[in-house]
Amino acid sequence: xxxxxxxxxxxxxxxxxxxxxxxxxxxxxxxxxxxxxxxxxxxxxxxxxxxxxxxxxxxxxxxxxxxxxxxxxxxxxxxxxxxxxxxxxxxxxxxxxxxxxxxxxxxxxxxxxxxxxxxxxxxxxxxxxxxxxxxxxxxxxxxxxxxxxxxxxxxxxxxxxxxxxxxxxxxxxxxxxxxxxxxxxxxxxxxxxxxxxxxxxxxxxxxxxxxxxxxxxxxxxxxxxxxxxxxxxxxxxxxxxxxxxxxxxxxxxxxxxxxxxxxxxxxxxxxxxxxxxxxxxxxxxxxxxxxxxxxxxxxxxxxxxxxx
Amino acid sequence: xxxxxxxxxxxxxxxxxxxxxxxxxxxxxxxxxxxxxxxxxxxxxxxxxxxxxxxxxxxxxxxxxxxxxxxxxxxxxxxxxxxxxxxxxxxxxxxxxxxxxxxxxxxxxxxxxxxxxxxxxxxxxxxxxxxxxxxxxxxxxxxxxxxxxxxxxxxxxxxxxxxxxxxxxxxxxxxxxxxxxxxxxxxxxxxxxxxxxxxxxxxxxxxxxxxxxxxxxxxxxxxxxxxxxxxxxxxxxxxxxxxxxxxxxxxxxxxxxxxxxxxxxxxxxxxxxxx
Amino acid sequence: xxxxxxxxxxxxxxxxxxxxxxxxxxxxxxxxxxxxxxxxxxxxxxxxxxxxxxxxxxxxxxxxxxxxxxxxxxxxxxxxxxxxxxxxxxxxxxxxxxxxxxxxxxxxxxxxxxxxxxxxxxxxxxxxxxxxxxxxxxxxxxxxxxxxxxxxxxxxxxxxxxxxxxxxxxxxxxxxxxxxxxxxxxxxxxxxxxxxxxxxxxxxxxxxxxxxxxxxxxxx
Numbered sequence: 182x183x184x185x186x187x188x189x190x191x192x193x194x195x196x197x198x199x200x201x202x203x204x205x206x207x208x209x210x211x212x213x214x215x216x217x218x219x220x221x222x223x224x225x226x227x228x229x230x231x232x233x234x235x236x237x238x239x240x241x242x243x244x245x246x247x248x249x250x251x252x253x254x255x256x257x258x259x260x261x262x263x264x265x266x267x268x269x270x271x272x273x274x275x276x277x278x279x280x281x282x283x284x285x286x287x288x289x290x291x292x293x294x295x296x297x298x299x300x301x302x303x304x305x306x307x308x309x310x311x312x313x314x315x316x317x318x319x320x321x322x323x324x325x326x327x328x329x330x331x332x333x334x335x336x337x338x339x340x341x342x343x344x345x346x347x348x349x350x351x352x353x354x355x356x357x358x359x360x361x362x363x364x365x366x367x368x369x370x371x372x373x374x375x376x377x378x379x380x381x382x383x384x385x386x387x388x389x390x391x392x393x394x395x396x397x398x399x400x401x402x403x404x405x406x407x408x409x410x411x412x413x414x415x416x417x418x419x420x421x422x423x424x425x426x427x428x429x430x431x432x433x434x435x436x437x438x439x440x441x442x443x444x445x446x447x448x449x450x451x452x453x454x455x456x457x458x459x460x461x462x463x464x465x466x467x468x469x470x471x472x473x474x475x476x477x478x479x480x481x482x483x484x485x486x487x488x489x
Numbered sequence: 490x491x492x493x494x495x496x497x498x499x500x501x502x503x504x505x506x507x508x509x510x511x512x513x514x515x516x517x518x519x520x521x522x523x524x525x526x527x528x529x530x531x532x533x534x535x536x537x538x539x540x541x542x543x544x545x546x547x548x549x550x551x552x553x554x555x556x557x558x559x560x561x562x563x564x565x566x567x568x569x570x571x572x573x574x575x576x577x578x579x580x581x582x583x584x585x586x587x588x589x590x591x592x593x594x595x596x597x598x599x600x601x602x603x604x605x606x607x608x609x610x611x612x613x614x615x616x617x618x619x620x621x622x623x624x625x626x627x628x629x630x631x632x633x634x635x636x637x638x639x640x641x642x643x644x645x646x647x648x649x650x651x652x653x654x655x656x657x658x659x660x661x662x663x664x665x666x667x668x669x670x671x672x673x674x675x676x677x678x679x680x681x682x683x684x685x686x687x688x689x690x691x692x693x694x695x696x697x698x699x700x701x702x703x704x705x706x707x708x709x710x711x712x713x714x715x716x717x718x719x720x721x722x723x724x725x726x727x728x729x730x731x732x733x734x735x736x737x738x739x740x741x742x743x744x745x746x747x748x749x750x751x752x753x754x755x756x757x758x759x760x761x762x763x764x
Numbered sequence: 765x766x767x768x769x770x771x772x773x774x775x776x777x778x779x780x781x782x783x784x785x786x787x788x789x790x791x792x793x794x795x796x797x798x799x800x801x802x803x804x805x806x807x808x809x810x811x812x813x814x815x816x817x818x819x820x821x822x823x824x825x826x827x828x829x830x831x832x833x834x835x836x837x838x839x840x841x842x843x844x845x846x847x848x849x850x851x852x853x854x855x856x857x858x859x860x861x862x863x864x865x866x867x868x869x870x871x872x873x874x875x876x877x878x879x880x881x882x883x884x885x886x887x888x889x890x891x892x893x894x895x896x897x898x899x900x901x902x903x904x905x906x907x908x909x910x911x912x913x914x915x916x917x918x919x920x921x922x923x924x925x926x927x928x929x930x931x932x933x934x935x936x937x938x939x940x941x942x943x944x945x946x947x948x949x950x951x952x953x954x955x956x957x958x959x960x961x962x963x964x965x966x967x968x969x970x971x972x973x974x975x976x977x978x979x980x981x982x983x984x
Contacts, residue, residue, distance in 0.1 A: 293570060361607040365670070367568055368601035369621035369677055370593050379624050383611040720834050747836040749967030759836045761767045 239449025255442025277343030285351025316406030350392020600674030664695025
């Protein structure tokens with residue numbers, strides 16, 4: 182009996198010696214981690230601050246709705262650019278999201294074969310492609326073939342950027358849905374596509390939405406592909422076969438001009454772009470997270486009930 | 490002098506299926522079922538017959554093949570890669586594995602409840618119960634309402650949820666969720682109910698409710714339950730099958746198997762000498 | 765692998781074996797006191813009380829095991845029969861004491877001894893030994909011997925009683941009647957005990973119940 186007591190004392194004394202040191206290490210790691218986060222956020226935060234600071238004064242109704250005035254005059258606005266960004270983002274999403282989601286579903290639910298492995302690999306490579314290359318590709322196969330810059334080409338290029346991201350995030354979200362729900366569906370005698378679309382997807386909705394929003398945010402700011410496909414313009418949208426303006430293009434053009442007024446408009450346009458992206462993100466997240474049938478909305482409710 | 494120095498002699502241990510006095514027929518017969526995963530046999534040539542409106546328990550140590558066997562009875566292994574199933578599983582003289590029949594249609598005659606309660610998380614209580622029907626095209630609200638009430642009553646959950654059927658399924662407690670899963674399985678009007686350790690994830694009170702439910706359901710359904718809990722097997726089942734390493738070692742009336750097992754391996758297992 | 769229930773089972777086994785030894789001793793002493801006239805009342809009383817105390821111990825242990833371990837199969841049958849058998853042991857102890865009381869009450873009745881009495885008492889001693897051994901070794905073949913002995917004792921009982929009614933020596937007749945009665949009861953319990961042992965080994969219930977019940981009905 183005594184030997185156990187003695188051993189205990191011995192081991193305990195070891196702990197006591199370590200404690201002070203370990204607390205110190207703990208604290209310093211915390212400080213390091215925290216400071217890294219701060220260091221990472223500071224540039225991002227300061228960008229936001231700069232944009233707000235410099236661009237706020239440019240905002241006005243005319244700024245948001247009028248076409249650009251003559252170069253250097255400081256008049257006019259970025260109306261066409263705003264419209265263009267909304268159109269190109271919407272159009273690209275209409276192409277890229279369904280294809281991406283379908284691929285994601287294929288990879289997750291029907292993806293235990295060689296074809297799927299190839300597709301997945303190809304997808305991952307594609308995600309890393311420099312966007313300018315995709316722009317050039319769209320230029321070659323649409324703009325050169327048709328003979329003019331067009332909105333089609335721009336939507337095509339941006340959807341190429343979009344779809345691998347959507348496919349990947351969809352696949353990952355679906356994979357996170359536990360197998361047991363699919364088994365329950367099978368046991369109820371449901372067909373596989375019914376299980377996938379009516380049960381699994383609704384459970385994976387939140388992750389999929391996040392993935393889609395990610396890709397929307399990404400293409401909202403792409404500039405290089407747009408240069409090669411929609412070119413930019415000073416007019417509002419007229420037809421699908423003509424060039425169109427978009428915010429990244431407008432910002433780029435304005436920032437290259439030597440006039441102060443142009444610079445100011447550039448900052449304003451940047452602010453508008455950021456606000457649009459943030460707005461889309463918050464709006465859709467809020468809508469889906471709080472909707473009663475969302476998976477994570479449910480989990481939040483459950484936790485709230487449990488802690489009552 | 491010490492007592493119990495000799496072991497009881499092992500008499501005929503072959504599975505007995507019929508008693509001359511019992512004339513009720515067999516609802517489900519599994520014949521020469523073998524399941525192999527990549528060359529290894531998880532279930533070895535097992536034959537079992539299940540009387541209608543009875544409860545049969547399958548017991549055995551982990552890995553003995555009882556869950557694998559259970560999943561053959563509603564063709565769940567169709568979903569598993571590399572699983573090869575041979576043999577017949579007959580419900581009322583129709584072989585579920587025959588090439589001529591539509592497996593999805595016949596699979597609905599057999600309902601299944603899983604070990605961890607798994608109500609569909611994005612659906613309400615009402616939608617969960619009707620999932621097997623709605624998602625197969627049944628739309629008539631009146632019929633659905635009736636079935637929801639019937640199924641929830643049979644699962645002993647109706648009183649607890651009737652005032653708020655639109656409540657989300659995952660807001661229920663574990664025991665209630667499991668009874669919801671039972672109701673969901675019953676809603677598709679099966680004839681046989683398979684249960685894979687239905688109470689193992691639940692607390693003792695919830696377990697008790699599940700067992701009471703099983704005993705009530707016995708009046709209308711044929712139930713096959715896999716369980717690790719021998720006392721549960723004794724409490725709820727009429728017949729018990731003991732499996733070990735893929736073989737069916739003994740299959741008899743529950744009381745007899747647990748008071749006077751014929752096979753020595755069975756006696757060792759039920760008395761806790763291994764497993 | 766030692767299971768949780770094993771220490772309790774060993775304890776049960778130990779208590780039962782002690783009871784068995786005490787039963788053999790008390791019956792021998794009792795019978796000898798009758799046949800030879802020695803006074804063994806106090807000794808046998810102590811043994812009988814010990815056996816009774818151990819019977820209660822077995823009861824407690826049995827219910828404790830049922831509560832804690834929910835035994836099945838062999839364990840279950842052993843425990844179930846142990847209640848029956850320990851009760852039989854307690855009866856044996858009690859009847860042994862009753863027999864010594866006869867000698868106490870009637871004084872030395874050794875001269876009342878006759879051949880059939882000697883034979884019966886020999887059979888009882890044999891039967892008790894067979895019963896205790898049968899339980900210790902779970903040997904059901906000894907049941908045959910026990911049943912044979914019991915039949916003999918029964919026969920003597922039924923034959924002698926009418927004879928004793930006609931006897932002129934009241935003292936001897938009464939003493940012998942009492943003794944035969946106790947021997948007959950010991951025989952019945954020995955048979956119940958062998959049934960209980962049979963249940964442990966074969967799982968079959970009460971094969972002798974009918975027979976014993978029927979012959980208690982013919983007495984009136």
